[in-house]
Amino acid sequence: MKNIVINLQKCCTNTQFIPNKKLFKKWIKKILNNNNINIITIRIVDKKNIQQLNYTYRKINKPTNILAFPFNQLIKYNAKLLGDLVVCKSIIEEESYKYNKLLEEHWAHIIIHGTLHLLGYDHKTQIQAKIMEKVENEIMMSLNYQKPYI
Numbered sequence: 001m002k003n004i005v006i007n008l009q010k011c012c013t014n015t016q017f018i019p020n021k022k023l024f025k026k027w028i029k030k031i032l033n034n035n036n037i038n039i040i041t042i043r044i045v046d047k048k049n050i051q052q053l054n055y056t057y058r059k060i061n062k063p064t065n066i067l068a069f070p071f072n073q074l075i076k077y078n079a080k081l082l083g084d085l086v087v088c089k090s091i092i093e094e095e096s097y098k099y100n101k102l103l104e105e106h107w108a109h110i111i112i113h114g115t116l117h118l119l120g121y122d123h124k125t126q127i128q129a130k131i132m133e134k135v136e137n138e139i140m141m142s143l144n145y146q147k148p149y150i
Helices: 021-029 047-058 089-098 103-118 126-142
Strands: 003-011 037-045 066-076 079-088
Touching: 003 021, 021 037, 021 103, 037 047, 037 103, 047 066, 047 079, 047 089, 066 103, 079 089, 079 103, 089 103, 103 126
Parallel strands: 003 037, 037 079
Antiparallel strands: 066 079
């Protein structure tokens, strides 16, 4: 059984339309393939906060939709701390509108994308990007959502 503990931190001005823990768990469960207790922090922030983090850790001075900070460490016999996801709510909403995507579906995609980063996936090269996109498409379709990549 996949057991997920989510530490959800809502640190943005407007907390309306943020998915609940049950949805976050549903999305993340589709990715994990172990029987550990998986612990993940999801921190929802504003543009200013994510821009500061993006600059501090990636030297990119602009906001982004998500940042992943992997830890991936066993902390007890069967408990694994996967890491932290920092998500910018307003960017998720803007992208959802801009790309004509359902808001819940876009949240799902971004959380799946970030969780894959916590598990070691990346998209720095074209080959890595293709692999990651394929996995994201498969997971999204298994949740009865549209493919984020065509």
